[in-house]
Amino acid sequence: MLNMEVIAEIRRRHLVSKESISSIARDLNLSRPTVRKHLQTIETLGYVRQHQPAPKLGCFQATLESWLQTERHLPKAQRRTAKRLFEGLQSEGYRGAYDSVQRCVKQWKSAQLAPSVKGAFVPLVFVPGDACQFDWSQEQVDIDGVVQTIKVAHFRLAYSRQMFVVAYPRETQEMVLDAHNRAFAFFGGVPQRLIYDNLKTVVDAILVGKERRFNRRFMALANHYLFEPVACTPESGWEKGQVENQVGNVREWLFTPMARFKSFELLNEWLSKRCLELAARSHPAEAERTIAQCFEQERARLRPVASEFAGYVEQMMRVSSTCLVRVDRNRYSVPADFAGKVVSVRVFADQIRLVIDGQVIAQHGRRFGRDQLIFDPWHYLPVLEKKPGALRNGAPFVEWDLPKAVKAVRDRVLKQPRGDRAFVELLLAAREVGLDTLQVACELTLECGVVTAAVVMNELRRLTAPERPERISLPEQLRLQVEPMADCSRYDHLLGRQHVH
Template sequence: MLGAFASLLEDWLRVERHLPKRQRRTARRLFEGLQTEGYQGAYDGVQRFVRAWKAGKFGVALTQAFVPMSFLPGEACQFDWSHEHVELNGVMQVIKVAHFRLAFSRQMFVVAYPRETQEMVFDAHNRAFAFFGGVPQRMIYDNLKAVVETIFTGKERLFNRRFMVLANHYLFEPVACTPASGWEKGQIENQVGNVREWLFTPLARFASFDALNDWLATRCGELALRKHPVTPERNIADCFAQEQSFLRPVTAVFDGYVEHMLRVSSTCLAMLDRNRYSVPAGYAGRVVSLRSTASLALQL
């Protein structure tokens, strides 16, 4: 039944193998595409063709090879964001969750925010380092705007100036992954899916962000009782206890504000993030500096 559609399917596969993995169609999506072209056969035939083509039967061999990554205690921590659905004070909301994972022990930490902004990135790091009891040597990120301003060739990056103040304060080295190369921080990529299943399914219901984040911190400790994937004779909590002595102690908490230059209106109001703040009448018509923090956003 595939017959004349085989050449069309092979053309699609040949084009899409040059795309990032997340942009390639699965065999199911390719099957649906062929149906729109008039294909009336079964899905199994398309699935077998795609599997054989990717295995090299049709002259196209897989060219990528991977070496498992290993980390020393205190060497690295991976970071990522996810969006989740929760009910806060009776209202359904889509929130952002900051994920951290120590690469050696697999100890995780997650904290929720209303949005993904730079001041919330700063606050998340403060909370994570307090939870871990120290700071790793390296922090691994994708190329989020709060961290990376410009992507150059290879691993060269221009990091955000304010973010580098955070990195210099805690003395860790920021590392940005290659675009569309999720395997460079595969642990945190897997954690995002697991946390959605473990903590946000079924729907989480809390009165406030504070209550939600207190519960998330507690669950991070409880989930550490699972077996470590590399050394199953030990649990994650045991490996985390070993790793803590290799983390750099936190001597002072970073002041995670973001500064904005705003002009005060004639009605003595300064507008930031669709909120209007009153200022003394003497500042009307003048430019003022306003510092925003994650704690202010969580209270609004």
């Protein structure tokens, strides 16, 4: 049997190009009767076996169907698979192939479905403030000249159709938590329910029916905002069809052609603005009103946000001897006082916080990528007190972005004897009074022309010394009754007496 592409070529070459049957048969290595036959073929042809014989299944088919009929009323988890049913028939004496059993099971299950409802759906109606649908999509963008694949979180209020989208470098739980914070701030409130796929960052386990075991950290978010999480039936995307359609529309509206921005912050500001602009379109169910007008009605029904959820994922880690902790393939510095200790690492979508006993001991902007070292040089000052030589080649200090005047003083002081220790003392002083004060002291030192650590320290003390009061008020008892008079002749008198002796 020829495929339809060859049949179409035969008909096109003979009926359109007026090529002879002999030429077509010779070129396609076919017989002329075959060519003549397929010149009459218009509809798709193909042999489909209407019934697959299963002679060995025979009398066992009734047993198999009775098992299937009995088990159809059991929960899905308790029903036997085709493989288990095959093993059961073998114990009854069946000696045929597994394929026959599998085919019979499939045909029996298909026959149980009412043909009239296949592909049919129930239209859904939502009231204001009732539900919001959530989904992720994958897009291509240019961030600071680098084309990369990003993840976009989609929210859609089911009644008003108001959408909100926000972009992230990846799809992780802290991103999910942050996206909800942003969405509720954008909407100005929280709906009663949020509808999800069975995301691993949201659902830990799918149980019987609609029962789910949700992730504990995600449930902390739901309990904070008091919304009900609802997970769709697997492979039933129509249960959140609005946001499914939104994914395709947003790709066309916002990411075609490719979006180009300097940073994720600028991209997300633009996306938020575009979500408001697109709300000027007509509402799909209420053509006389816009999405924005319906949103204003729905906003009044949303639950107000009392406070923002702390959207981080926490893990306990031990600080290395080099004062670093490893997070997501990158390393971040910790104050040297905590080397070797266990700290709580709180991973947010855009930052890393290190906490001990509820106190934040360090904070860094989050980096994405691999094998990056993120230092705060001030974390290593206690180490410099004991090892000042590390100032010259220590990784945290090599690319330290110090003010220009401070760099100039450093370069000159380090060339002097014991200059590394002297400059470390300046840094220790700056930790107390601030880097800006050290910068001013260095500028004054450079102006005077004598550049040493002692001169800079003297300028620091002058800058930080408390101001002297113009007049001191004293109680009456401490006031002098007779104020002394300056008499320089007394010194001459004393000098004269010494001269006589």
